[in-house]
Amino acid sequence: MSTLNPARVAREFPSRYRLEAARCDACGAVSFPPRLVCPSCRGRKFKVVPLQPEGKVLTWTVIHVGPSSHKHEVPYALAVVELADGVRITCQIADVDPAQVAAGMPVRLEFRRIQEDGEAGVIAYGHKAVPA
Amino acid sequence: MRVGIVGYGAYIPRRRIRLGEIAAVWGADAATYERGLELHEKSVPASDEDTVTMSVTASRRALARAKIDPSSIGAVYVGSESHPYAVKPSGTIVAEALGATPAVHCADLEFACKAGSEGMFLAAALVKSGEVQHALAVGADTSQGAPGDALEYSAAAGAAAFIFGSSNLVATLEAQVSFMTDTPDFWRREYMRYPRHAGRFTGEPAYFKHTLGATRMLLEKTGLQPKDFAFAVFHQPNGKFPMRAGKLAGFRREQLEAGWLSPWLGNTYSGASPIGLTAILDQARPGDRILMVSYGSGAGSDGFVWTVTERIDEVRAAAPATRDQLDNGKLYVSYGTYAKLRGKIRMGE
Known part of the structure; x- marks a missing residue:
């Protein structure tokens, strides 16, 4: 069964591969992933800005029963990470014992496999946090 | 240029x-x-x-x-x-x-x-x-x-x-060579999960013949001798082969140690001698000359001579x-x- 649509995966490459965010021309708020309308001022003009890959764990949870795409990775930590430029993203924390994760822990984003469509389908890449 | x-x-x-x-x-x-x-x-x-x-x-x-x-x-x-x-x-x-x-x-x-x-x-x-x-x-x-x-x-x-x-x-590239023959020492056929290798045939007629062949070509092309190099790095299928190849080519242990990572890293295949080169660049000084020789089964070796420049000290800490x-x-x-x-x-x- 196919779970990953290649067209949809490809549409997200700018933000998933290069961490491209949108900075509102009017108020300067940064949206990630980019939006059509600024949630702060409803502005509609943006400039592409790359996110800073360094940040810290704001809050986290440990997944013990994962979706079928991630069941081989349990237990794993899923966190809200606040990046250096203030943007918050939700991502897995890799290369760490989930019991060692703590609020304020410094992390950086690294390019990893996020999921794959079985053995024959496409592979979706993106970013996970790792201990800095 | x-x-x-x-x-x-x-x-x-x-x-x-x-x-x-x-x-x-x-x-x-x-x-x-x-x-x-x-x-x-x-x-x-x-x-x-x-x-x-x-x-x-x-x-x-x-x-x-x-x-x-x-x-x-x-x-x-x-x-x-x-x-x-x-x-x-x-x-x-x-x-x-x-x-x-x-x-x-x-x-x-x-x-x-x-x-x-x-x-x-x-x-x-x-x-x-x-x-x-x-x-x-x-x-x-x-x-x-x-x-x-x-x-x-x-x-x-x-x-x-x-x-x-x-x-x-x-690092400036002074010379590059390739030494290649058809040598069936290691292979993986289509749809096979794991590779096969020819046991001891992977040694003298394969790894050593090609790494030493490429080294000889490089030294002849540049007119340099092993003593003219600060560092040398060879492909590292294990810890033993690169040390032996280096010594057979006339290098001393001190020239080989900086890029010799395999005892604690293993064989990173296409990454092996290139990762070794990065470890050397991490500690090389301006003017140092480096010899690098890869090896790929099948079989061939690419050889390079590099000279480190002053800019190394500016960029080293950036990663x-x-x-x-x-x-x-x-x-x-x-x-x-x-x-x-x-x-x-x-x-x-």
């Missing part, structure tokens, strides 16, 4: 498995392997790491040291024998993640363990011809040995990336050092976890 390396980067996964852990499962004597192959542990990729992810991280580190606009990269070559897709390039993903698309020539290369140095050879030649301003060459692998086979003790994971250009060099990645933050895994991570366990539907 002078060409050479503008930026370099390495990536080594954090997970490790000790040789004794593998030997215990297969009833082998760990001490014999540790002594015979001079191997103690090897890197293991996590389930979310592959040739592409390691290539991207190593390349970003090379970019951080090169300090160039990624859109000026006109060629991307990823050399590996473990590309995630059988059909679909790894290089497109790497180029897209770096921001080098769309004006970029891209190809995946394959030549057993020397696919990484193949890309370096091509990248340097393209820059030299004036065809592109910058070219990126990556050697990366997440290699597999059949369970219980001698290869399982060494097959490891890692990546090295080099950006070539003609200005702001950290993680290779030895730090090798020595720190290690996560040891059991054979069971290793078998799971490497897809060696047959799963239910």
